[in-house]
Amino acid sequence: xxxxxxxxxxxxxxxxxxxxxxxxxxxxxxxxxxxxxxxxxxxxxxxxxxxxxxxxxxxxxxxxxxxxxxxxxxxxxxxxxxxxxxxxxxxxxxxxxxxxxxxxxxxxxxxxxxxxxxxxxxxxxxxxxxxxxxxxxxxxxxxxxxxxxxxxxxxxxxxxxxxxxxxxxxxxxxxxxxxxxxxxxxxxxxxxxxxxxxxxxxxxxxxxxxxxxxxxxxxxxxxxxxxxxxxxxxxxxxxxxxxxxxxxxxxxxxxxxxxxxxxxxxxxxxxxxxxxxxxxxxxxxxxxxxxxxxxxxxxxxxxxxxxxxxxxxxxxxxxxxxxxxxxxxxxxxxxxxxxxxxxxxxxxxxxxxxxxxxxxxxxxxxxxxxxxxxxxxxxxxxxxxxxxxxxxxxxxxxxxxxxxxxxxxxxxxxxxxxxxxxxxxxxxxxxxxxxxxxxxxxxxxxxxxxxxxxxxxxxxxxxxxxxxxxxxxxxxxxxxxxxxxxxxxxxxxxxxxxxxxxxxxxxxxxxxxxxxxxxxxxxxxxxxxxxxxxxxxxxxxxxxxxxxxxxxxxxxxxxxxxxxxxxxxxxxxxxxxxxxxxxxxxxxxxxxxxxxxxxxxxxxxxxxxxxxxxxxxxxxxxxxxxxxxxxxxxxxxxxxxxxxxxxxxxxxxxxxxxxxxxxxxxxxxxxxxxxxxxxxxxxxxxxxxxxxxxxxxxxxxxxxxxxxxxxxxxxxxxxxxxxxxxxxxxxxxxxxxxxxxxxx
Numbered sequence: 001x002x003x004x005x006x007x008x009x010x011x012x013x014x015x016x017x018x019x020x021x022x023x024x025x026x027x028x029x030x031x032x033x034x035x036x037x038x039x040x041x042x043x044x045x046x047x048x049x050x051x052x053x054x055x056x057x058x059x060x061x062x063x064x065x066x067x068x069x070x071x072x073x074x075x076x077x078x079x080x081x082x083x084x085x086x087x088x089x090x091x092x093x094x095x096x097x098x099x100x101x102x103x104x105x106x107x108x109x110x111x112x113x114x115x116x117x118x119x120x121x122x123x124x125x126x127x128x129x130x131x132x133x134x135x136x137x138x139x140x141x142x143x144x145x146x147x148x149x150x151x152x153x154x155x156x157x158x159x160x161x162x163x164x165x166x167x168x169x170x171x172x173x174x175x176x177x178x179x180x181x182x183x184x185x186x187x188x189x190x191x192x193x194x195x196x197x198x199x200x201x202x203x204x205x206x207x208x209x210x211x212x213x214x215x216x217x218x219x220x221x222x223x224x225x226x227x228x229x230x231x232x233x234x235x236x237x238x239x240x241x242x243x244x245x246x247x248x249x250x251x252x253x254x255x256x257x258x259x260x261x262x263x264x265x266x267x268x269x270x271x272x273x274x275x276x277x278x279x280x281x282x283x284x285x286x287x288x289x290x291x292x293x294x295x296x297x298x299x300x301x302x303x304x305x306x307x308x309x310x311x312x313x314x315x316x317x318x319x320x321x322x323x324x325x326x327x328x329x330x331x332x333x334x335x336x337x338x339x340x341x342x343x344x345x346x347x348x349x350x351x352x353x354x355x356x357x358x359x360x361x362x363x364x365x366x367x368x369x370x371x372x373x374x375x376x377x378x379x380x381x382x383x384x385x386x387x388x389x390x391x392x393x394x395x396x397x398x399x400x401x402x403x404x405x406x407x408x409x410x411x412x413x414x415x416x417x418x419x420x421x422x423x424x425x426x427x428x429x430x431x432x433x434x435x436x437x438x439x440x441x442x443x444x445x446x447x448x449x450x451x452x453x454x455x456x457x458x459x460x461x462x463x464x465x466x467x468x469x470x471x472x473x474x475x476x477x478x479x480x481x482x483x484x485x486x487x488x489x490x491x492x493x494x495x496x497x498x499x500x501x502x503x504x505x506x507x508x509x510x511x512x513x514x515x516x517x518x519x520x521x522x523x524x525x526x527x528x529x530x531x532x533x534x535x536x537x538x539x540x541x542x543x544x545x546x547x548x549x550x551x552x553x554x555x556x557x558x559x560x561x562x563x564x565x566x567x568x569x570x571x572x573x574x575x576x577x578x579x580x581x582x583x584x585x586x587x588x589x590x591x592x593x594x595x596x597x598x599x600x601x602x603x604x605x606x607x608x609x610x611x612x613x614x615x616x617x618x619x620x621x622x623x624x625x626x627x628x629x630x631x632x633x634x635x636x637x638x639x640x641x642x643x644x645x646x647x648x649x650x651x652x653x654x655x656x657x658x659x660x661x662x663x664x665x666x667x668x669x670x671x672x673x674x675x676x677x678x679x680x681x682x683x684x685x686x687x688x689x690x691x692x693x694x695x696x697x698x699x700x701x702x703x704x705x706x707x708x709x710x711x712x713x714x715x716x717x718x719x720x721x722x723x724x725x726x727x728x729x730x731x732x733x734x735x736x737x738x739x740x741x742x743x744x
Contacts (some may be wrong), residue, residue, distance in 0.1 A: 003672060007444050008388055011437055017382030020435040022376045022426070035428035036224060040342035043366075046419040047343065052358045056321060057305045057350055058090075060103075060330040062345060064309040072309055076330075079111040080148035082312070086328075087151040089311055094321035100158040100248045102329035102337065102350040104218055105148075105203045106175050112142035116356035149210035155517035158247045159207065159214040163197035163234055171199030175240070178202075178214035181258045184238035190262075192274055193289045195220065196235040213255070215247030219339065219352060220291045227339045229291040230356055232284060233258075245356035248325060248414075249279065256280035273376075275369065284360055285367030291422070293366045294352055295359030296343045303354045305331070312697060326332055327354055368424040376426040379410065380433055387437040396442065403438045409430060483597030488545030489557040490614050491530070492621035493521070493564070495538040496584045504581065513536065513580050517571060521564050533608050543609050546596040554591045554640035558666050561587045561631045588621025590614070590634035612657075619654035620663060627665075628714025635662040645673045647681045648688060649715070651738040660738035680709055687719070692737030694730075696723050 023026045066072030073082060089452045090096045125131045140146070164172060177200060187194065195218075208214060218236055219227040233240045240551040242250070242258065250256060261283075262273040277284045286292055296302070308328065310316050329350025330337050341347035359365040383406065395403065414427045495501065503511055518540065522532060525542045529550055542560075544553035564587065572582055591611025598605040613636075620632045627649055638646050646664040653660050667673050667681065687702035700723055722739070 007441065010444075011384075011388035012439065014227075014436055014440065015380065015388060015433065018380050018384065018429050021375060022373065022429055023468075024373075030669055031428050031432060033224065034432060035426060036222060036226065036228070038427050038431075039228070039424065040226070041294060042415060042418050045415070047296055047298050050302070052297060052303055052354070053324075053326065053363070055303050055325045055354045055357055057303050057348075057354060058308050058326050059305045059350075060313060060326045060328070061305075061307050061334075062332050063164060063307050065332055066309075073312070076332075077105075077107075077109075080105075080109040080144035081112070084144075084148045084151040086189060086308065086312060087148075087155065087157070089314065090321070091155050093314060094311070094316070094318055095323065096321050096326045097323050098156045098158065098248055098252050098325050100215075100244055100325070100327045100353065101160050102244065102327055102353060104161050104175075104201055105159070105207050106161075106201050109144040109148075110206060112144050114139065114142040117142075145204060145206055149206045152207065153210040155212065156251050157211050157213075158244060158251055159203045159211045159394075160217045160244045161202040161214055163216055163218050163236060163241075164199040164201065165197050166199055172201055173199055173426060174207040175200070175202030176205040177236070177431070178208060180213075180239035182233065182240035182260070186240060186260065187274075190273065194233055194235045194240070195231045195289060195291070196375075198236070199382045200236060206611060213247040213251050215242050215244035217244045217349065217353065219294075219340075219349075220289065225340050227294065227341050227352060228350065229287070229289075229293050230432060231289065231291045233290045234284050243353075243356070245353045245360065246279070247326075248353070248357055249282070249360045252325065253280045253282075263326070275367075279360075282360060282363060285365055285369075287368055288580060292356065292359075293368075294355050295365050296341060296355050297358065298343065298512050300344050300347055300351065303351060312547055325357060326653060326719055327357075329353075353375055366418065366422050366424050372423070372425050379430045383410070383430060384433055384437065387434060387441075399441065400438070403434060407434055483592055483595050483599065485595055486545055486549075487591065487593050488543050488596065488609065488613075489553045489591045490533075490543045490594065490609055490617045491525075491557050492588045492607070492618050493540045493585045494621055496586060496625055498538045501581050501583075509580070513575075513583075516574070516578075517568065517583050520567050520571065524563050524567060525560050528556045528563070530556065534606070543594075546609070547607070554589075554637045555643070556589075556635065557589050558631075558633060558641050560646055561589060561633075562666055562668070565630045584630075586621050586624030586629070587631040588617050588619070588624060588633075589631070589637050590617035590620060591636040592616075592634075615656065616654060616661070619657075619741070622743075623652065623654070623663075626741075629665045631666055632663050635664070638662075639663045641666075643670050644668070645670055645681070646680070646716075648685060651692075651736065652686075652740055653740040655741055655743060660736060676709075680706060683709075684715075688737075691719060691723065694726075694735070696727055699723060 017028075021031055035479060060076060064072050065075055067074050067208040087099070090099055120131075140243055159178075161175065161177070166172075197218075202208065203211070203214065212224065216231075218231060218234060220229045220231055221227055230243050230245065232243060232246060234243070235241075244259070250258070256279055259278040260274055261276045261278055263275055273288060274290065277286055277290075284292055304320070306316055306320070311321075327350050329348060331348045338346050339349050339352065341352070346565075356365075387403070387406075390399070390402070410430055411427065414425050417425055418422050501513075505513065518535065521540060525532060525540070528544075529548075529552075530542045530544050531546065534542055535541075542557075544550050544557045544737075550556060564585070568583060568585060575582060590613050592611070594609045594611035594613045596609045597607065599608050599610065600606050613634075616634055624630065624632050629649060632649060633646075645667045647667055649663045649665050651660045651662050667677060683702060683706055687699050690696075690699035690702060700720065703716045703720050703723075706713075710716075
């Protein structure tokens with residue numbers, strides 16, 4: 001037990017963290033987000049995906065918005081006399097049961113031109129005999145709002161309006177609100193979080209007074225922008241107002257009152273006690289905000305859509321509308337009544353009302369009851385304790401199987417209760433807690449029980465590249481360290497004058513100095529994906545392209561060499577502070593095919609590279625001091641690196657090689673080299689051309705000019721010395737301009 005104590009304590013702490021979330025001591029936002037995602041998934045999985053024939057959407061679609069000469073009514077809003085005609089068609093011709101407008105009529109309809117005519121009668125045409133009497137006679141025909149109101153009166157029509165919240169002085173209060181469904185102080189003393197508003201945009205007074213009812217169309221939008229619920233009661237000025245969907249249902253049922261039903265404790269407690277609203281014989285489940293989850297039937301199109309223009313022109317069979325609940329809304333993108341819903345990213349707002357109406361009538365609205373919090377707590381406590389205590393008694397395989405079974409049972413039971421019982425129980429916290437406990441226990445076992453293996457790996461990683469250790473750890477059976485031939489780039493560095501430096505320092509100071517400059521140089525090689533082959537005294541040998549393939553091996557090697565030189569310059573002040581001599585290194589790089597892999601004896605192996613290309617890199621490092629160059633690279637390296645400015649240094653034959661090779665010095669990245677330096681490089685390339693053409697005088701003049709431009713460079717002196725020698729000892733006619741080095 002003692003062996004598992006730390007693991008058990010940490011496991012119990014994880015369980016406690018999830019219990020605190022379930023008790024609402026604090027909220028874990030990620031769990032809330034995951035809960036919403038799971039709710040949406042359950043909804044999509046269980047929704048019926050059928051078309052409800054009781055409800056029809058009268059769509060102000062793009063066809064209806066076409067100009068009149070194209071068969072439409074023109075852009076919205078339409079004149080109210082046309083809407084009056086629509087009412088006549090719907091009730092007299094088609095015989096619908098109830099009509100709901102997902103539209104607010106907050107502005108007067110001035111499209112008849114009546115106000116213009118009245119102004120003319122008061123001003124320009126006031127002296128025209130007969131104008132005023134004619135105007136008074138036709139005025140009733142031009143009061144479109146009155147016409148619309150008259151056609152609405154006595155018919156089961158529900159208007160829509162919207163609430164809003166803003167700074168008090170800016171909050172709109174436009175139009176006439178309908179009568180509240182519940183009076184002020186209905187919920188006095190009860191802990192109920194009803195949505196509250198301080199402004200509204202409602203319908204014209206003449207229209208509201210004529211309508212049978214009205215309801216708001218404010219959904220409750222969650223933090224992720226998804227509309228999952230609608231407030232069944234919204235508070236304004238102390239009174240409580242119903243949504244459009246509930247107003248339609250009540251009107252259909254004969255306008256029964258809304259009765260809040262309280263269960264359990266109420267006043268002075270944390271539990272509000274409000275779980276349902278009763279409307280006649282129907283029960284509407286509500287949450288702590290008195291909101292109701294929208295019972296989406298399916299994706300967009302779960303209700304029959306009929307174009308309003310087809311109704312106006314009586315192009316629809318009477319049977320398709322008789323006795324139906326009709327909702328006037330829009331799917332036209334320009335009218336901006338589209339929302340994000342759990343079932344579709346773009347969903348018509350009018351279908352939200354339609355789904356709620358269908359759900360209230362069918363009594364199949366999902367409900368999250370108060371005992372859901374207790375069920376969540378019990379699940380977390382029992383499941384958490386079981387996962388924490390059982391892990392020490394089971395093998396990893398059995399523990400994994402049990403965790404999977406528990407997850408499936410919890411998820412399956414939750415889905416069954418959701419679909420058949422219409423009860424929403426929390427699921428995210430239980431699933432996440434089990435996964436966290438499972439992951440923690442498996443990881444703890446791996447990290448603690450495999451400590452010995454990791455320690456060996458850590459030690460081994462000091463001698464071979466970390467990339468190789470990682471590759472072996474990922475798939476040790478597949479990885480092979482056997483020798484193979486690859487095109488790679490190899491680098492050698494050496495400290496200039498190291499013998500003199502070492503003789504001037506005691507062993508302790510020398511060791512410290514070596515560490516101080518080898519460590520940052522090694523880090524630079526690693527940062528550029530290089531592998532350290534070995535340290536040979538003061539020399540570093542590194543390569544690119546193994547054990548992991550690197551198509552940019554030449555470029556990475558050159559960039560590493562340039563960064564190493566810059567880093568060494570930055571270290572010089574620190575060396576002076578320690579009373580150490582300045583450190584300068586030469587770097588040689590070469591690219592070519594070389595053998596790489598484990599090489600050595602049965603007693604000791606080393607992961608290294610071998611071949612002529614490797615030997616040439618070592619020779620190039622050795623001749624850097626002959627030219628006063630910090631870095632020299634071979635011709636193959638130069639050809640593979642296109643975004644670096646190089647200066648050709650010479651053509652040489654190194655010891656042990658008969659073939660001459662061109663050698664180059666990297667100066668800097670293209671676009672970063674100063675124009676003066678580029679001019680210097682161009683002049684030197686001209687000097688090389690003159691030198692190889694045995695035009696000693698021209699080459700000498702060019703080199704003298706370079707000496708004035710950059711007197712600190714040793715390269716000019718090297719070639720001036722050669723020119724003096726070659727004047728006295730002219731080369732053969734077939735001389736290729738290469739210089740032969742007799743030493744390493």
